Amino acid sequence: MPNTKELRDMIGDIDQQIIELIATRMEIADELAKAKKETGQNKWDEIKEREVINRYHELCEEVSLSEEEAKQIAEVILHISKARQMHIFE
Numbered sequence: 001m002p003n004t005k006e007l008r009d010m011i012g013d014i015d016q017q018i019i020e021l022i023a024t025r026m027e028i029a030d031e032l033a034k035a036k037k038e039t040g041q042n043k044w045d046e047i048k049e050r051e052v053i054n055r056y057h058e059l060c061e062e063v064s065l066s067e068e069e070a071k072q073i074a075e076v077i078l079h080i081s082k083a084r085q086m087h088i089f090e
Contacts, residue, residue: 022077026084033085043089049078 002010036043053074060070 022080025077026081029081030084030088033088037089043085044082052078 033043053071056070056074057067060066060073
């Protein structure tokens with residue numbers, strides 16, 4: 001069994017991967033916002049937002065995270081993404 005330092009190191013490695021993946025997701029979301037702006041689409045699509053939240057619920061169920069945890073994760077990521085999109089649409 002790993003000791004506490006090894007476990008913390010493992011968490012640190014995972015945190016780095018999470019941040020890198022979120023950064024990549026935000027870059028893609030920025031490109032999506034630019035494409036929506038260029039084509040005259042709305043900033044927000046409530047149907048797509050609901051689909052994202054539902055997708056998080058499904059993904060979290062697969063790894064034994066609760067529906068509330070899925071909702072919290074999705075809301076944080078969507079909040080950051082929407083804030084970035086606001087700047088693109090300004």
